[in-house]
Amino acid sequence: MNLIMFGPPGAGKGTQAKLLQQTYKIKQLSTGDMLRGEVAAQTDLGRRISDIMDDGGLVPDELIIELIADCIAQPECKRGFILDGFPRTLPQAEALNEMLTQKGQKIDHVLALEVVEDDLVERVKKRAGETAIARSDDNEETLRRRLSVYHEQTAPVLPYYEAAGLLRKIDGMQSVEAVTAQIETILNKSAAA
Ligand code: ADP
Numbered sequence: 001m002n003l004i005m006f007g008p009p010g011a012g013k014g015t016q017a018k019l020l021q022q023t024y025k026i027k028q029l030s031t032g033d034m035l036r037g038e039v040a041a042q043t044d045l046g047r048r049i050s051d052i053m054d055d056g057g058l059v060p061d062e063l064i065i066e067l068i069a070d071c072i073a074q075p076e077c078k079r080g081f082i083l084d085g086f087p088r089t090l091p092q093a094e095a096l097n098e099m100l101t102q103k104g105q106k107i108d109h110v111l112a113l114e115v116v117e118d119d120l121v122e123r124v125k126k127r128a129g130e131t132a133i134a135r136s137d138d139n140e141e142t143l144r145r146r147l148s149v150y151h152e153q154t155a156p157v158l159p160y161y162e163a164a165g166l167l168r169k170i171d172g173m174q175s176v177e178a179v180t181a182q183i184e185t186i187l188n189k190s191a192a193a
Contacts, residue, residue, distance in 0.1 A: 001026055001080040001187070002105060004087070006158070007113030009146040010120040010127070011172050012179060016113070017084040019180050024187070026080035029071050031064055031088075036135070054136050056145030058088055058153060065095045072099070088154045093161070109190070110161040111183055113172030117147060 001024060005013040014030055021028040035053060038046035049059045068086055071077065087093040100106055121140055128138040137146065161167045170182050 001109075001191075002100070002107050003080070003082045004107055004110040004161075005082060005084045005113070006110050006161075007172060008115060008117065008120060008150045008154075009143060010124040011113040011115045012176070013084045013113060015176055016111070016179060016183060017082045019176075020082050020183065023184070024080070026082055027071075027074075027077045028082045028084055029068065029077070029086070031067065031083075031085040033084075034067060034071075035059060054142070056137055056142040056149060058149060061089055061091045061095070064088075065092060065099075068096065069099050072103075072105075087157055090156055090160060093157045107161075107166055109168050109186065110166045111186070112158065112167055112169050113179070114169055115172040119173070120147070 003020065003026070005017050007013050014028075014032070017028040017030065020026065035046075035049055039050045039053065040046070045063070049063075052059050064086060068083070072081060083096075087096050096107075121143060124138050124143050125140065128134060131138075137143075158167065168186050170179060170186075172179055174182075
């Protein structure tokens with residue numbers, strides 16, 4: 001089973017993706033975590049992208065597409081994967097479709113977390129206070145930039161998946177457990193069908 005977790009920054013994609021990874025034994029692929037790993041390890045790539053990330057912008061499509069293509073070819077993705085933070089632009093969604101089609105694979109569901117944006121700022125501030133290693137992009141100003149990037153470049157991906165019949169809308173304003181329950185209902189229903 002191959003899934004996409006979709007939603008604005010701070011919507012809870014990573015939290016849900018981690019839980020799904022455990023429950024369904026499919027691999028979470030968080031592009032944000034991967035890129036932060038590159039920055040922390042001070043690789044060439046990390047040096048190229050750290051300013052972009054700190055500003056709340058998107059790293060170039062080609063770069064992220066290559067990263068994901070490498071990941072989904074790994075044996076740990078054989079049972080399936082959950083994309084968390086990808087695709088974030090229409091060209092990324094199209095490239096994903098192409099790479100999966102070539103491998104005879106497909107996306108089963110796009111789980112879109114719907115949230116009230118005014119509450120996201122508070123959530124992200126809370127996350128910044130709780131995480132051991134502070135994220136350099138979890139401040140109010142950058143979050144506002146990330147939200148506007150989301151609206152301009154990422155939200156247009158939704159109609160693409162809606163047209164493909166893959167979009168599943170989830171109420172992301174409930175508790176973590178209640179959001180998980182909504183997702184599991186959708187996945188279990190389609191597995192039974
Ligand atoms: P959030 O979902 O909270 O915004 P992520 O951890 O998914 O945070 O991403 C953090 C940053 O990493 C983004 O603001 C962006 O700079 C970069 N990034 C992550 N995924 C992508 C992607 N698919 N395309 C381009 N940039 C990305």
